[in-house]
Amino acid sequence: MINSLISELVGIKYPIFQGGMAWISDANLAAAVSEAGGLGIIAAGNAPGEHVRGQIRRARELTDKPFGVNVMLMSPYAGEVAEVVAEERVPVVTTGAGLPTAHMKRWLEAGVKVIPVVPSTGIARLVERAGAAAVIAEGSESGGHVGDLTTMALVPQVVDAVKIPVIAAGGIGDGRGVAAVLMLGAVGVQVGTRFLVARECGIHQNYKDKIIKARDIDTIVTGRRLGHPVRALKTPFTREFYSKEYDSSVSNEELEAFGVGSLRLAAHEGDEKRGSFLAGQVAGMIKREQSAREIVEEMMAETEEMLRGASKWVK
Secondary structure: OOOOHHHHHHOOOOOEEEOOOOOOOOHHHHHHHHHOOOEEEEEOOOOOHHHHHHHHHHHHHHOOOOEEEEEEOOOOOHHHHHHHHHHOOOOEEEEEOOOOHHHHHHHHHOOOEEEEEEOOHHHHHHHHHOOOOOEEEEOOOOOEEOOOOOHHHHHHHHHHHOOOOEEEEOOOOOHHHHHHHHHOOOOEEEEOHHHHHEOOOOOOHHHHHHHHHOOOOOEEEEOHHHOOOEEEEOOHHHHHHHHHHOOOOOOHHHHHHHHOOHHHHHHHHOOOOOOOOEOOHHHHHOOOOEOHHHHHHHHHHHHHHHHHHHHHHOO
């Protein structure tokens, strides 16, 4: 069995976090991952505080294991969600799409472990100084909002830049990926795309089928012009968005409006024409639906097998 600092820090069996995916990562999925020995994470997304409170309480009905909440800091409800997280004393909060420093004092006072997603060493150092318990270094291979650096380049630089534990994310879909980032200095992983096909994940079946059918070249990044690039599967929607992005006659406001509601259409309605099916580059590796427990246990068994075999390279 793999011993990890992050497992000890947050009280989980396996060093696997489930990504906080907006409109996707609800209490049911989070509780299933936590029950499997990982850290399930509820995504607040653009939901108001009381909705998130309901999800937190639902997760507590389903598991007595630790779980987390992901706060998307671009959300207009981020402030009230941050307060709900503190009031409910959620064990772990992860953050994305912004700097969490405005909320960290409140969370720390409430005993919440803060683990921000970071795209660079500079931001990693900043949140470390503010009291982060660990950071998630997320490479551009991931689905959803992405930075510029790849996981292979980012993780070791963040490991060298901070003294707190580093979790790797982006491009990790099986035990080979877990073993690789452990060798880069990470102490655990965050996985999103693989959990899209968990049986406990409540997205539309069309979404799951598109992940399973995806090839290695089937994702695209849009939104660079707007300052918040997003990786998703190639679909009529993302191809049109990409075309509009490089059309000078389309204003930024029109481009923003074009994308509104597209993730909900994918996740809840399975709309293959107007939906944005967020996914990482590992989608091409995922070939079947499994339970959250099967995913977690398979990934960890593969990791142990890879690490035990690593000695063949050393003579």
